Amino acid sequence: MSVISTRIQGDVLVVTADNPPVNALGAAVRQGLMDAMRQAASDDAVKAVVIRCDGRTFFAGADITEFGKPPVSPSLPEVIDAIENCPKPVVAAIHGTALGGGLEVALGCHYRVAVPSAKLGLPEVKLGILPGAGGTQRLPRVVGVEAALPMIVTGDPVPAKKAKAMGLLDALVEDEAGLEDAAIAFAQDVAGRSEHPVSSRRSDRIADTPPSAFDDFRKANARRLKGFEAPEACIQAVEAAVSQPYEEGIKTERVLFQKFVTGTQSKALRHVFFAERAAQKIDDLPKDIEILPIRKVGIIGAGTMGGGIAMNFLSAGIPVTMVEMKQDALDRGMGIIRRNYDNTAKKGRITQQQVDTAMSNLTGSLDYADLADCDLVIEAVFELMDIKKQVFGKLDSIMKPGAILATNTSYLNVNEIAASTGRPEWVIGLHFFSPANVMRLLEIVRGDRTAPQVLATAMKLARTIGKVAVVSGVCHGFIGNRMLAARQKQANALLMEGAKPHQIDQVLLDFGFPMGPFQMADLAGLDLGWKEEESKGETIRDVLCERGRRGQKTGKGFYDYDEKRNRTPSDEVNAIVAGFAAKSGKAQRDIGDDEIRERLLFPMVNEGALILEEGIAQRASDIDMVWLNGYGWPAYTGGPMFWADIVGLSTVVAGLERHGDAMPDLTISSLLKDKAAKGERFNG
Template sequence: MSASIEVRGNVALITMSNPPVNGLSLAVRQGVAAAIDQAMADPAVEAVVLTGAGKAFSGGADIREFGSPKAVAEPNLLSLISLIEGASKPVVAAVHSVCMGGGLELALGCHYRVAAPGTQVALPEVKLGLVPGAGGTQRLPRVIGVENALNMIVSGEPVKSEMLAMIPGQTLFQQIIDGDLIEGAIAYAKEVAAKRPLPKVRDAKASHPEADAYFQFARNTVKAMAKNFPAPAKCVDCVEASVSKRFDEGMVYEREVFTALMFTPECKALRHAFFGERAASKIPDVPEDTPKREIAKVGVIGAGTMGGGIAMNFLNAGVPVVMLEMKQEALDRGIGVIRKNYESQVKRGKLKADKYEGRMALLSTTLSYDDLKDADLIIEAVFEEMGVKEKVFNALDAVAKPGAILASNTSTLDVDKIASFTKRPQDVVGMHFFSPANVMKLLEVVRGKATAKDVLATVMGVAKKIRKTAVVSGVCDGFIGNRMIEQYSRQAGFLLEEGCTPAQVDKAVEKFGFAMGPFRMGDLAGNDIGWAIRKRRYVDKPGLRYSKTADLLCEMGRYGQKTGAGWYDYQAGKRDAIPSAVVVKMIEDHRKELGITPRKISDEEIVHRLVYALVNEGAHILEEGIASKASDIDMVYLTGYGFPLWRGGPMNYADQKGLFNVVQAMKRFGQNPLDDAKFWQPAPLLAKLAAEGKSFS
């Protein structure tokens, strides 16, 4: 996990080795520095080639050292780059596969660079709320031009090496080597071994013919596209410094900006999300080397919106799917929707026609459960009613082969009870996709009490293959996401009774950063879904209070967009939410019936009642072991419920506000006679952490 040196003729080959992406750990930096010193001291060595072992040149900083003293210990990356740049013999970077972040900055510090075709090249720091911190904003404009460099730095997106090599006048890559990269790099190093002076990127000039106008245009564009994130605008400032300042001054400026951004709440939230996504795949009692079952064919039961979306995920990943329905008309309708979705992608240039046909060729249909007998994974997406689920799993138990994984797409029902309908509960798991299933990133993986560890490991692997962010939940009503959103929605209802309109609540929450407020969300999902859940609650939990406004709305037949009327009015063929005078009057009449005098409610109260309701229920979920860590809850809300990314999820937001302050706010909410005082009792875990001055993370 360091670096090795091998002398081949008059060239020293230095190879970084720190799987999986040769992160620039302290050991790697020390190893490279020692190898450079050795090569410079060896009279037989006339040139050096620097490369990375395995499947990457270098992916940048080693995330395992983030926040630790090792991350900045000498030689830090800046020092290592300076050492290479000042070397007395030419150093050639041989980049391949992945060259990102600090890895690209390291390559830019070398005198020459050669690349394998298809190498993914990027400076993705902006995605963590940062600017490149080791010279990326100063050196990249000097080798590919100011505009190309700024586009890469602001977007953080990778560009293939051969595309970069096609830029007129670029000096990022001296050669693209089609054959053996190392042999080609060594041959190139021999060619340049005697050339002097050694070229340094820092000595090149970054310029733009209309610099002032261009950077102002760039700032305006970035401000419009990333108004809640400070890093993109700072990227513009840093690249401008590469043009307006001397190199050393630009480096100092970049470092100052990098350091300042590190402490912004947006950067902290983005880093929290970055680590949270990786941590979500790790299940405490399921080792990473747990053997996985082979998933070569998938069965999907139900050809509706959800079933079709689920099937598309697997077709996109090249996995054959057999789709089951009870009637041919339902199958035909479902296949038609899938075709329409793909044809739309083809029309927009997002999918090639041959890929579309290839995916459809992987899809087969059936009206018989017998045709699922060779499927390795079967996912049901049928009506959310336990009796319906029982019939499906009874049928699956009879036909599915031994070892097949049987999954339910239930959003609220008891997975343990569903598993009991089979003689193989160890093979049953919840796979709760979010609508539209072919678009939404979140997959809640619901672990039953009997679910086998290899089933969990397999499903988590499948999630990665179909590009989902999978979060494991225990069994409870609503799992993580829907259990929490119920409390959020209850508070939204109480706010209506106390004086708000649906539009006021939605606007406050959307201003906070949610993709949409609770009432627009209800209209999109269908208000009748929530109504059905409340009817069940009235029987199961008669002491749990709800505002009656949502029931009154449904009794008026206003189910949302699908009926052209919900909390808002909708025009045919459009999704614009138009405030409804009818709904406002219904709410006002209901208030009068309850004897409530409406009051003015601030946006701050609206936001904190809704968000802290999520936080308190999330704390209960952690306490009960439904979620294993707070970051899992945040990933559910960031990827499935439109929580603002720059706030890092509800639990991270509470940490940022300070749990003591959150608890104090909850105590105030509990004193409101029109609210639910019992709910606002802080969860014991939340109260404990607040008292000890700790946080969820």
Template structure:
């Protein structure tokens, strides 16, 4: 087995090559190998300079964050100390940045004396995205090279920056425009050039940061406040840059370490790191070979040019995949194509696209009124009205029209994919692809695996989702799958709490303050009260048969024509984007409470929070127990990417782990006993949740046990 860091010598230049695929993660083994190679070079009198390069397509992906939980992160040599050693090298060190240099990888480059990069290389400090800050000198060395303003933007956004831009800013010393295969030799030549020039060893300790002043930092905090609401790490990153402006390097590094440890001990960091790993685990399907040969996806058919169908079409056009967009009526087709063009033109006006790109993408979307035009597509995605009979008619037609091997996908959000597949002679080709609205914006794609869905169809759609920049999560077949099934009790309690006396404003404030993008009444108004009502009508026995007061307030609003934002009235009254209280809601709730013999009362904020979130966690446990979700973490990925759940909470299941499953069970049992028949009907604790709580286990432990 080769060393994770290779050592060689070219004339008077030592070359340390990072060789730990796939991303040269700076785990303990690589850190030790770098240190050993550095010591060899330092002690060799023939060596006058050192080049640190990479054997892979990227320079270094940063720290191995799996070590955070495993403990190797604190094993010697620790990265901060190693980088200080490199920075204090008596021989100049050149970092040869051939590709991505992220996190600890960029910090490694910053600790070197000089940096040469390929034009396509990018560097960044994305630690804020996992709830922490650069802990190996990034917040102290970077502002000394590029200034506090740009460094503040980089550490709080986590976004990588092109090497060409960093050349202008001062973090990169040279960009090599030649062939990539000649890059390491170019770095060696650069090192020889530096020796010939008697170029000094450089340390950031000799550089000062011009302090942009308190006003800059105050304005910057204000500018990112909405985006970073509830997060812990962005503020600590800013404090690190402030320290770089005020303190010598050594003291600044100490401050960075202090704030890094502070971040690491927060539930925010645990939650964000949980989601980081959960998103990577979501594409691993138990019992399915990840190397399963995939079906080609070179062209796509979409049925329905409405809001959803048009948004789906844009996803494919955005990555250069041709789309045939089918409608049954000419006016509906023209209207849909017009909406798509308008969306692109809005992006062009904002400078996100050029007019040429708008035309190029529109040229990839061809309208049609004839199913025959779908005969040669590799995948067709149905996005018609959420009605089983209509969808079965569509799939029966697709079965006759589409070529053998074409994937037939339904965008249903609740309906039985197996029943839809049974309308065809090839159920193995059928799968659910539940896009979230607006489909061209929302990152989540819930992939519904039918009982007969072929493995290659499943793996092809997972890969396809990634190619159109979606986060795929696989679900089994049941009403609502993972996302909307879990949403049902969540939304149910909002309507019930209004019936019992809480105001929509109180419910919204409790949930927003806790971290949700919006509260439930506002979300119901946005999604459309009519949409929820019509969805429930196909499953009346499941809901109303158990509870005559089920969603009574929402249903009455629907009956009175109050559909939410689309009609200007719902739980609120709307004038454009502005909303105000709807006094009718309290009157409706009071009358319905009397009709259903529900006593209205003052409801605490804590009860609102628990009654909205804990039934969602309980339903998640049941979904997990039934095998609808492969992992608890899959549920978290869905809620963080599709339903506005705050990433710094880590999703409902991670939040339950954080507060303790016993806390959730005790609260559910309390409401089961205190809310009369309603409590007995809707607050039965999932057997899996109860078992894990009694055993003192977490959902994370359950996932680990299932994987082993």
């Protein structure tokens, strides 16, 4: 069956796309649209055209699999020009999403109608590129620069009602099932008009754009856009829409598009796009495996982590029973959840009704027995094996058969925890990242005896609560924290050799991380896990905590902080470090940024390679997903393993060997060395 079909209803040519799953604008779709425009132009019986899509969405973008391949005619710009130049009025009937090339097609149409649930956007910037089929030139002409810039530069879509208010839509069709009929009626109504709006010829919405609009936008969004190259190109393209005739502006857009579509950042961000989808696929799980129903969830622990975990399920409409040991701890935890929801509502992100619904699904208890009817229970107690084994022993005696028992451990052996029950096949690790209601990553730790349907259910549940799930095998620290430990070890070593905390942190900030290791330590609190009564001043952390330097909360840690928590390097800390270095016989020296970067990041890549060797991670891109979504690795580098591919694995190996004296206990992965020798990559 053709991906594009046409039929004439009355005097309207209805052009329908059917290219599941998202009606991507591949070569066959483009050719079909071009043929339909020729049919419309040549048939005197046709007075107007409606372009619509079957399935769950309007055109949701270009066919990303065509990127980097030889172009196939007709190109999308050629198709959109043909739509815009059609002598009959063309109406886009939008449902689902009109994204990227899909919105560019709609902008080429003379009129746009949509159902209220539709969303419209130009998300190309999230793939490291900019709209390349006229989007940066037509959208400002239709909605104005003030509305167009955020859509193009951030890539965030807008809902249909907002699109209507800004002038992007001509009509909303409240009866979503009647979109096609309404679009045909709209087309018949406008067919009698002598003139129809042509996006590329409009100037009314851009004529009064103030010259300062673009620099003002740059300044307002500098923090969000830092490190990414494509947003600036998007701004420049919109500037061209204002300062140049359309024919010149479209050339500017095309030059910028061609430059970035072959660039490293675009390759990295496309890798991220596909890696997130690949992470959902577990090679040894049958496609028809049973997914267990999760109708009610239990959470043990009402602290920061337990409360954050609970919010994920409450926000998804899943009832939660939260258990604590003492009433005051339970009340405090439930109160924090309520405040978090109330604050979100005050910002307009959710309604008060959504807050009330979420809270009505939350039940507090001091009795484990109240968890008996839960389909899933997650413990979020202290990171001590003995305590966790006690908890799971209790759960084993209480929970109904077929319930999934999950631990939120960050480091501990899930197999050992599972062995404390009589049902190890029903035990799994669900490692949430703090704040658990915000961070996208969920490390799903598969124990040696975890049942396949338990793993499959956890993967499906992760999508339900909006998480990016990555499966890890059992090892100390799993994927993320195991690699973090390798980095932290070198950060501490560099400190003793003469590098300053702010210098080490700045190298990672310059690389694109949101914070460095010592900033992170101050934020978390240096006294986390530290016991004053047992401290003997044997480590730098001991001395800092003993002197009241316990992080941001005390106004001083590795850094000194002002009342707004702005940090400055500390002479006191530098002296403490120098004292420890002297005692250990470490000679202090000046260390360059390049060495710091290599010694922090190359061991992480090596640890990732060891994780792959041991089968802890299924694929290199899964490791990238962990670090992108859980630890702030800059997305425009693609993640640690993709970054290593770009740098060159031979470069990584050479760096590890060059710094071997500084990391004497590091064993270079045989997988890494083998791939480097063969000129191979981790990712494809």
